[in-house]
Amino acid sequence: MVMRVFVAGGSGVLGRRLVGQLVARGHQVTATTTSPARLDLLARLGAEGVVMDGLDAVAVGRAVAEARPDVIVHQMTGLSEVHAGRPDMRRAERFFATTNRLRTEGIDHLLAAAEATGVSHVVAQSHASFNGSREGGWVKTEEDPLQVVEGTKAIGHLEDAVVRAGGAALRYGAFYGPGANDDQVKMVRRRMFPLVGGGTGYTSWVHLDDAASATVLAVEQKARGVFNIVDDEPAPVGEWLPYLARCAGAKPPRRLPAWLARLLAGELVVGMMTEGRGFSNAKARRELGWEPRYPSWRQGFREELG
Secondary structure: OOOEEEEEOOOOHHHHHHHHHHHHOOOEEEEEEOOHHHHHHHHHHOOEEEEOOOOOHHHHHHHHHHHOOOEEEEOOOOOOHHHHOOOOHHHHHHHOHHHHHHHHHHHHHHHHHHHHHOOOEEEEEEEOOOEEOOOOOOEEOOOOOEOOOOOHHHHHHHHHHHHHOOOEEEEEOEEEOOOOOHHHHHHHHOOOOOEEOOOOOEEOEEEHHHHHHHHHHHHHOOOOEEEEEOOOOOEEHHHHHHHHHHHOOOOOOOEEOHHHHHHHHOHHHHHHHHHOEEEOOHHHHHHHOOOOOOOOHHHHHHHHHO
8 A cells, every 4th residue: 555654854874765665665755854955865765855853843743734644754863973973972962962852852743743634653763772771681672671871761752652652663773784884884994993891792783774674564564562673683792893893804803991991982882882782673573574684784794894
């Protein structure tokens, strides 16, 4: 069934892939961007582009009303250098400030617009890479709580609001693929991405194309609830970081004791690398019928960087 889909944040690194996949499956897509310069990009992808500030309730309401969608998808973040500056995990609250507002005020504006225009289904971007509760095992399901780190309150607000409205919150793992982790790969090649402590913390990854395909399924099936959108192999940093370096043609990462990394990079980075918990994708596979093209980051890193 052809649907009218409103993608808020359609010109972002994941939004672009999502728009392309939705159009390829015959859906009519309206996609938003904060930059008029990206309207041509959205047009080339086959979408109707709209300039919209996701933090402006009036602008959001107007854009949704004019699009008359069947489904709204929230893919708005403020993680690009234009919005957040250069990544600085020592000042995570500053780096994630706009994204946290988009996960609270932004989703509230979209849900209000959905209610006002009779849109019955909303799908929203959440996050699950290393931020599972540090109690118990290393791999978490949707039933397990998230660890209290920067942004957890905003994620909790988004998930609660979307699920109450009968929609789906998709907890994407750490993105990789063109445009997603280019800066990280550059740092690895310069040996500026060290392995902290024993690298015992787990991370869950997902390729951008797989994240987009899961989102398409959630849209078409009008999925409800929380889903971990990650690959099959959550892994400790001590495994994936040296492998990423090899795939990138770099020397092995330097090692840094946790106490020194805490001084240089802050507690968030140390916690991620030494205590992070990954996530299971069993629910998404079972309930959405999702089959990632890259079931393991090992295959994905090799194909993207080899």
